[in-house]
Amino acid sequence: MSYTNKRILVTGGASFIGSHLVESLVAEGASVTVADDLSSGRIEHLASCIKDIAFIKCDLRNTESASLATKGQQTVFHLANIHGGRGFIETHPGEISQNLLIDGNVFRACLESQVENVCYASSACVYPTYMQGSDPERRVRHLSEEMADPFIEGRAAADGVYGWCKLMGEMSLSSYHKQFGLRGVSCRLFTVYGPRENESHAIVAFVARAISRQDPFVIWGSGGQDRNFTYVSDAVEGIKRAASRVFDGSAINIGTDEVTTVLSAAKIICEAEGYLPAQFYFDTTKPEGVYARAASVKKQEDLLGWRPTVSFKDGARETIAHYRRSNSRKQIETNLKEKLFAR
Ligand SMILES: NC(=O)c1ccc[n+]([C@@H]2O[C@H](COP(=O)([O-])OP(=O)(O)OC[C@H]3O[C@@H](n4cnc5c(N)ncnc54)[C@H](O)[C@@H]3O)[C@@H](O)[C@H]2O)c1
Numbered sequence: 001m002s003y004t005n006k007r008i009l010v011t012g013g014a015s016f017i018g019s020h021l022v023e024s025l026v027a028e029g030a031s032v033t034v035a036d037d038l039s040s041g042r043i044e045h046l047a048s049c050i051k052d053i054a055f056i057k058c059d060l061r062n063t064e065s066a067s068l069a070t071k072g073q074q075t076v077f078h079l080a081n082i083h084g085g086r087g088f089i090e091t092h093p094g095e096i097s098q099n100l101l102i103d104g105n106v107f108r109a110c111l112e113s114q115v116e117n118v119c120y121a122s123s124a125c126v127y128p129t130y131m132q133g134s135d136p137e138r139r140v141r142h143l144s145e146e147m148a149d150p151f152i153e154g155r156a157a158a159d160g161v162y163g164w165c166k167l168m169g170e171m172s173l174s175s176y177h178k179q180f181g182l183r184g185v186s187c188r189l190f191t192v193y194g195p196r197e198n199e200s201h202a203i204v205a206f207v208a209r210a211i212s213r214q215d216p217f218v219i220w221g222s223g224g225q226d227r228n229f230t231y232v233s234d235a236v237e238g239i240k241r242a243a244s245r246v247f248d249g250s251a252i253n254i255g256t257d258e259v260t261t262v263l264s265a266a267k268i269i270c271e272a273e274g275y276l277p278a279q280f281y282f283d284t285t286k287p288e289g290v291y292a293r294a295a296s297v298k299k300q301e302d303l304l305g306w307r308p309t310v311s312f313k314d315g316a317r318e319t320i321a322h323y324r325r326s327n328s329r330k331q332i333e334t335n336l337k338e339k340l341f342a343r
Contacts, residue, residue, distance in 0.1 A: 002028070003025050003028045003029070003030040003075075003240070003244075004028055004029035004030065005029060005030070005031065006030050006031065006074050006075055007030075007031050007033075007072060007073050007074045007075075008025055008030045008031065008032050008033070008073065008074065008075045008076070008077065009032075009033045009034075009035060009069055009070060009073040009075070009076045009077070009115075010022050010025070010032060010033070010034050010035075010076075010077045010079060011034075011035045011036070011060060011069065011076065011077070011078045011079055011080035011102075011106060012035075012036055012041060012078075012079035012080030012081060012121070013032070013034030013035070013036055013041070013046070013053075013077075013079065014034060014036040014038055014041030014042055014043055014045050014046055014055075015036070015040065015041040015045070015079060015080075016045070016192075016194075016196045016197045016198070016232070017079060017121070017189070017192055017232060017235055017236070018034070018036070018041065018045075018077075018079045019041075019045035019046050019196060020194070020195075020196070020232050020233065020235075020236050021077060021079070021236045021239060021240070022034060022046060022049060022053060023046075023048060023049050024236050024237075024240065025240075026049045026052050026053060032049075032052070032053045032054070033053065033054040033055075033056065033069065033073065034046065034053055034054070034055050034056065035056045035058055035060065035065070035069035035080065036055075036056075036057065036058075036080060037057060037058060037059045037060070037080075038057060039082070039343065040082075040083070040084065040198075040343035043055070045196050056068070056069055060080050060102045060105055060106060061098055061101045061102055061105065062105070063105050063108075063109075065105075066105035066106050066108070066109035067109045067112065067113070069109070070106070070109040070110050070112075070113040070115055071113050072113070073113065073115050074115060074116045074117075075115065075116060075117050075118075075119070075243060076106070076110050076115050076117075076118045076119070077119045077121070077239065077243065078103070078106050078107075078110075078118060078119065078120050078121060079121040080102055080106070081099050081102065081121065082095050082096055082098055082099055082102070082343075083096070083099075083162065083343070084198075084200045084201075084342065084343035085198075085199075085200030085201040085202065085205070085340070085341075086200075086202070086220070086287045086288070086289050087200055087220075087286070087287060087340050087341035087342075088200050088341060088342060088343050089160060089161070089162040090160065090287045091341060093160070093161040096160075096161045096162050096165060097161050097165060099162075099165040099166075099169070100165055100168060100169075103120075103165070103168070103169040103172060104172065106118075107169075107172050107173055107176050107182070110176075110182060110184075111176060111180055111182050115182075116183065117183040117184055117185075117243060117247055118173060118182065118183070118184035118185075119184065119185055119187060119239060119242060119243035120169055120170065120173050120184060120185070120186045120187065121187060121189060121239070122166045122167075122169060122170050122186040122187055122188045122189070122251060123162070123163065123166045123188060123189055124143070124188055124189065124190040124191065124253075124255070124293055124295065125158060125159035125160065125162055125163030125166055126148040126158050126159075126163055126166050126167040126170060126188060126251075127143045127147060127148045127158070127159070127163075127188075127293070128147065128148065128154070128155060128156070128157035128158070129157055129158075129159050129163075129290050130157060131143065131147060132159075132290035132291060132292050132293050133290065133291050133292070134224075134291040134292070139291075139292050141292070141294065142257060142294050142295065142296040142297075143253070143293070143294065143295060143296055144253070144296035144298065144299070145188070145250070145251050145252060145253060145296075145299050148167065148188075148251070150167055150168075150171050159289070159290060169186070170186040170251050173186055173249050174186075174249035174250065174251075175249075176249070177247075177248060177249025178249065182249070183247035183248075183249075184247065184249055185242045185243060185246035185247065185248075185249070185250065185251070185252060186249075186250070186251040186252070187238065187239050187242050187243075187251075187252060187254045188251055188252065188253045188254060188255075188295070189230070189235055189239075189254050189255065190227070190228050190230050190253065190254065190255025190256070190293070190294070190295045191227040191228065191229050191230060191255070191293070192230050192231075192232055192235045193229050193230070193231065193232065193315065193319060194231050194232030194233070194315060194318065194319050194322075195232065195318065195319060195322035195323070196232075196322070197232075197319070198339065198342070198343075199336065199339040199340055199342075200339065200340060200341065200342050200343060202220070202227075202262060202265070203229060203265065203269070203316070203319060204319065204323065205340055206219075206265065206266045206269045206270075207269055207273075207316075207319060207320050207323045208323070208327075208332050208336055208339075209266075209336075210266075210269050210270045210273040210275050210320075211273060211320075211323070211324065211327075211329060211332055212329060212332050212333045212336065213275060213277075214277065215277040215278050215279065216277060216278070216279040216280065216281035217266065217270065217277035217279070217280050217281065218281050218283050219262060219263060219266055219280055219281070219282050219283065220262075220283055220286035220287065220288050221262065221282065221283075221284060221286065221287075221288020221289070222282055222284065222288065223261065223262050223263035223266070223280065223282050224261055224262075224263065224291070225261065225262050225288050225289065225290070225291045225292065226259050226260060226261045226262065226291075226292050226293070226294065227259070227260065227262070227265075227293050227294070228255050228256050228257060228258055228259055228260070228293070228294040228295055229256070229258075229260055229265065229312050229315070230254070230255040230256050230308060231256075231308065231310035231312075231314075231315035231318075233310060234254075234256065234308035234309060234310050235254055235255075237306065237308075238254035238255075238300065238304065238306070238308070239254060241304040241305075241306055242254065242303075242304060245303055245304060246303060252299050252300060252303065252304075253295040253296060253297065253299060253300055254295075254300065255294075255295035255297070255300075255308065256295070256297070256307070256308040256310075257294060257295060257296070257297045257307075258311065258312060259294045260312050262288075263280065265312065265316070266280065268312060268313055268316050269316050269320065272313075272316055272317050272320055273320060
């Protein structure tokens with residue numbers, strides 16, 4: 001399916017991932033509308049394409065806003081979400097729980113507006129946390145889609161309020177498909193990073209610490225925890241492919257299977273910055289998330305005929321270059337502590 005000339009709504013389109021998606025859709029000749037309340041998204045993220053899109057500033061916790069935004073659209077990429085890095089999601093559960101309102105409004109509006117298909121930005125946080133601990137007996141290396149399922153005992157144990165809201169969002173979308181025939185897919189994004197992400201996420205926090213020559217260089221948790229850090233251009237390509245090929249309301253992982261520990265990610269970033277701190281300090285009083293998390297890429301390869309292409313080393317270099325271009329060292333050092341917990 002080509003996106004050329006399609007009428008497409010991107011909710012949360014001013015976000016880090018959303019803005020890259022919008023740019024890519026505009027480049028393909030789609031007619032794009034963005035609906036965003038700019039609570040964590042930034043209009044500057046859309047600077048390169050703002051003249052080519054329609055922008056609606058609205059709060060999708062309101063039913064009317066969702067109806068207005070979806071009217072006349074063919075495809076809806078639903079990314080709007082109250083979300084941030086680990087520091088934010090663990091300290092703002094009441095706000096995060098309002099994502100149930102956003103998702104409910106958007107899916108109902110999509111049905112009423114007769115959109116052709118919906119692509120929901122879900123998360124690796126839907127997977128049971130006990131499968132991602134430090135105990136090798138229980139840990140599952142490379143989580144596959146059927147391992148998170150609200151209807152199978154033991155497979156609904158999502159990661160905090162944020163993960164539960166995403167799992168319920170997926171459940172709503174598949175229920176709308178089963179009962180009403182609404183076509184859609186849930187993309188389980190795995191730890192996306194890249195230009196425009198903010199310091200509340202680990203990789204950009206490391207970039208900020210490296211540029212400001214922090215020593216001891218602080219890492220939240222043991223540093224031994226690992227992730228499959230997925231570069232934003234790969235996430236966007238995966239989302240677009242999924243939305244054009246999967247319509248049955250099911251979920252699909254979008255991520256690389258390259259596994260990197262948090263300590264080695266920090267070291268790679270320091271090295272790319274030409275900086276070697278005298279000491280890495282592991283702050284175990286701060287939230288570190290699950291111990292081991294990585295995607296199975298089998299369904300992605302089978303259904304989308306594709307796998308991510310950007311290595312962590314290359315993605316980290318691009319992220320550093322962009323961050324340096326957009327921030328002076330003084331800006332980086334100002335309020336860094338607060339930024340680590342913000343959205
Ligand atoms: N960054 C990641 O690693 C990651 C991983 C898994 C899933 N996701 C999902 O991808 C999507 C995009 O995430 P992101 O990291 O790019 O940035 P983000 O989470 O900050 O993006 C959310 C966007 O939604 C907007 N928004 C929030 N509340 C809104 C409301 N009530 N009405 C309208 N708009 C609202 C924000 O302004 C922002 O632009 C989110 O749904 C997020 O949960 C991200």
